[in-house]
Amino acid sequence: MPDQMPALLIDSASRHYAGTAAPAVDGVTLDVAAGEFLALLGPSGCGKSTLLRMVAGFERLDAGRIAVGGRTLSGPSTHVPPEERRIGLVFQSYALWPHMTVDGNVAYPLETARVPKADRERRVRAALETVGLTGYEARRPAELSGGQRQRVALARCLVMSPELVLLDEPLANLDVHLRAAMEEEFADFHAKTGATMVYVTHDQAEAMALATRIAVLDRGRLAQVAPPRTLYREPATPMVAGFVGQGAVVEGAVLTAAAEGRCRVRLFGAEAVVRCRSGQGEGPALFCLRPEDLEPDPQGPITATVVRAAYKGGFVLVEAEPAEAPGVRLTLRVGGDAHVAPGEALRLAIRDGWVVPEGDGAAG
Numbered sequence: 132m133p134d135q136m137p138a139l140l141i142d143s144a145s146r147h148y149a150g151t152a153a154p155a156v157d158g159v160t161l162d163v164a165a166g167e168f169l170a171l172l173g174p175s176g177c178g179k180s181t182l183l184r185m186v187a188g189f190e191r192l193d194a195g196r197i198a199v200g201g202r203t204l205s206g207p208s209t210h211v212p213p214e215e216r217r218i219g220l221v222f223q224s225y226a227l228w229p230h231m232t233v234d235g236n237v238a239y240p241l242e243t244a245r246v247p248k249a250d251r252e253r254r255v256r257a258a259l260e261t262v263g264l265t266g267y268e269a270r271r272p273a274e275l276s277g278g279q280r281q282r283v284a285l286a287r288c289l290v291m292s293p294e295l296v297l298l299d300e301p302l303a304n305l306d307v308h309l310r311a312a313m314e315e316e317f318a319d320f321h322a323k324t325g326a327t328m329v330y331v332t333h334d335q336a337e338a339m340a341l342a343t344r345i346a347v348l349d350r351g352r353l354a355q356v357a358p359p360r361t362l363y364r365e366p367a368t369p370m371v372a373g374f375v376g377q378g379a380v381v382e383g384a385v386l387t388a389a390a391e392g393r394c395r396v397r398l399f400g401a402e403a404v405v406r407c408r409s410g411q412g413e414g415p416a417l418f419c420l421r422p423e424d425l426e427p428d429p430q431g432p433i434t435a436t437v438v439r440a441a442y443k444g445g446f447v448l449v450e451a452e453p454a455e456a457p458g459v460r461l462t463l464r465v466g467g468d469a470h471v472a473p474g475e476a477l478r479l480a481i482r483d484g485w486v487v488p489e490g491d492g493a494a495g
């Protein structure tokens with residue numbers, strides 16, 4: 132991160148709900164640069180919403196500190212109320228006023244802030260233009276589609292020129308096609324406004340498509356924060372390897388230690404060369420094998436049995452069980468013209484892979 136002040140700083144933040152066995156958020160440290168689009172990703176219950184609510188000010192911290200633009204908003208002796216945080220919020224339920232027009236909904240926060248009428252009208256116009264809703268000013272929420280309602284919610288957030296925009300699963304209530312269209316709109320919205328955004332989702336494809344960096348939470352702790360490509364290619368923990376992207380996390384052994392980011396390994400009785408961190412030692416290890424790391428090869432050293440084969444248009448996605456490791460499921464793609472059926476034998480070669488580092492450090 133450059134030495135410029137982060138737009139959002141979360142420092143060792145924790146929150147343990149009374150009567151629960153473990154903290155919902157456990158010592159999370161994270162900074163978000165100005166203009167960055169950070170996705171908070173993780174399975175249900177990992178603490179994403181709690182962390183977002185802590186940043187918004189709806190939830191107090193048990194320990195740690197949160198600062199926006201260098202100003203501490205939550206800390207041991209500080210708690211700035213949500214309405215004084217200059218943070219924009221967009222939730223999956225749009226929370227629009229049903230009796231008000233689009234215009235009225237977008238103008239509402241400006242009225243509450245006593246912004247003069249002329250300024251108000253100008254800002255509402257600009258916000259509606261940004262989200263592509265010019266011409267819809269007089270409609271009520273009931274007369275809009277789900278995607279249009281979500282855009283009104285975006286405009287209402289944008290109109291206040293927030294320093295930071297928090298989005299909590301904003302596409303969760305929309306159907307698949309609308310989600311894809313709205314994904315583009317969010318990317319567009321981000322590019323046009325340059326706002327710093329933190330976007331909560333449990334959908335890794337959405338996080339990959341939108342974010343400049345993704346922070347993965349695992350049971351309240353930060354497992355890894357990294358750009359999408361790094362997260363996919365170099366997962367820092369077995370949980371991240373399994374949660375992000377397709378593929379398998381399998382046991383094997385490192386035979387020769389790292390040289391230039393690669394090491395020789397043994398997997399399913401065969402030797403291969405895979406990527407690893409510098410300093411990777413020899414011995415038993417876990418490996419992340421993505422579909423593109425495996426190749427069907429008649430001369431390949433690994434024998435496997437096809438367990439499932441699904442035609443995906445252009446390729447067949449195959450799940451295969453290595454003879455050396457019953458119960459393990461490898462995923463690979465074979466050409467769309469190939470005939471593959473469950474029960475068939477397959478020979479494989481390992482072209483690449485990643486040694487999943489030991490420990491649960493939150494390295495990037």
Ligand SMILES: Nc1ncnc2c1ncn2[C@@H]1O[C@H](COP(=O)(O)OP(=O)(O)OP(=O)(O)O)[C@@H](O)[C@H]1O
Pocket residue numbers: 148149151155173174175176177178179180181182333
């Ligand atoms: N008000 C509360 N009181 C007690 N426990 C809570 C409360 N809110 C959340 N929790 C618990 O804290 C943990 C984290 O919840 P949180 O809603 O932050 O997760 P999440 O990652 O956003 O999940 P989801 O994707 O399902 O929304 C869960 O175990 C949840 O049951």
